[in-house]
Amino acid sequence: MLAATGSKSMEDIYCDVPAEALLAKTIDLPPHQGEMEVERAISAMAAKNLNTAEAPSFLGGGAYRHHVPATVDAMIQRGEFLTAYTPYQPEVSQGTLQYLFEFQTQVALMTGMEVANASMYDGATACAEAVSMAGRVSKRKGAVVSGGLHPHYRDTTSTISGIHGMDINLAEANYTGDEDLISLIDDDTACVVVQNPDFFGHVSDLNPLATACHEAGALLIAVVTEVVSMGAITSPGAMGADIVAAEGQSIGNALNYGGPTVGLLAVHNKHLRQMPGRVCGQTTDTDGKRGFVLTLSTREQHIRREKATSNICTNSGLCALAFTVHMTLLGETGFARLAQLNHASAVTLADKLSGIAGVQVINETFFNEFTLRLSGPAAAAVEAMAAKGVLGGIPVSRLYPDNPDMENLLLVAATEVTTGDDMDALVSALSEVL
């Protein structure tokens, strides 16, 4: 194998891993232990964590704590769904294909777009794929990226779309919510990428930006990291977005230490052939009965190889099913109501927090997440609150380590599961540590 890959040693094969990330020595593990001893040892290690199920948590930043009805688990753990293979053979996969079609329909409806695919890995790669797609559609290379885009999405897009040949133009990090992206659009702009609500929570009307993009021949890519927001805010499609890339985790999927999650990608019909990812279509069989199949496969790499729209030829099936089941239980009315509960929760919390000396809510607008300016470094405050058993939020410095002007900013989220007691615990802890 070494000869076939042109490597001289095993170390050569790992040449892309940064030296500081490579394990320097072997891990010291006993050769074997009994099941009871292992269980005890691992449980003791896990007990060192303070997790969101047992502590008041205000963590958000792209992954949100919501209630997932027990029905979701009961459905996704059914063997027919849990272990079913990729539905390449429609004659034995109608169940899987039907839920994928329903998933696509739900995503298209909530984003206000004409068609959605059967899901991507996550919101960040969906964002990157959207940028690359805009490059293909417009035959241009420039991507203007908002300073309010989640830093992980920014980095992922820079890496992936950069490799695809796009020139990524990153606007200055912006926590005030009043950015001017229109002036950054030029003749080589393929797309403008904006997150709504943005990383700091600000909610915007995307219509003016959409108009400016279209006048310049560019596409507007709207990113949504908290899909529940679309139950209360005008959909990105209705505001003029050409591509919507979103993270679906909030519906049907628990936090799970960060994953797996489910990326959403929705476009207009005229761009469908440039959209990557798996797509399920409705058709009729030889008896005229309704059936579902994977379709438009010539966009995918297993058919077109290097000429495919992307190398993805899979989807996040089980997470997409969880999303579909939860959305089915909510319905449109329930989804809107869920969004209202989230917003109300955050408004109540913001009111309580504004009353604390040394705390200022910087947002004029927000959905279920907003940014606080504290009288001191947020990272230290968060550590101190954790010691008191409260997960107080995300210190912005964690994602913007090179921006001293953001050192005192704390990102705080509240959802339908945040109780009055949780909020009082945060108010109390924050008052004490500042």
Place this chain on the structure above:
Amino acid sequence: MSMKFTKDHEWINVDGDTATIGITSYAQEQLGDVVFVEIPDAGKDVDQGDDAGVVESVKAASEIFAPISGQITEGNAVLEDAPATINADAEGDGWIFKMTISDASQLDDLMDADAYKTHLAELE
């Protein structure tokens, strides 16, 4: 000038300064029902052998290559709504694009009808 053929089953018909290109009847039969044709943009310059579009059938996607060098002038708009025209009349109404001819000598590299028939016989 009579129709000429490439090894990849494209045909080319020259009329003055313009060449018309399509895929052969043999090719459409191999491909099966054509469902979509990606036609090259007018104004695109191509060299002999460059990618110049794709014909998608229910079972495969097949590249079309420019048989000679020149500039694409026109795509067959009929194929947008009726891609199966290629199955019905591959060497007539199912033409795919027209182009200019930058080097007429390149036509000498191509097969005439008899040579193409022989080529097909060898494939079987």
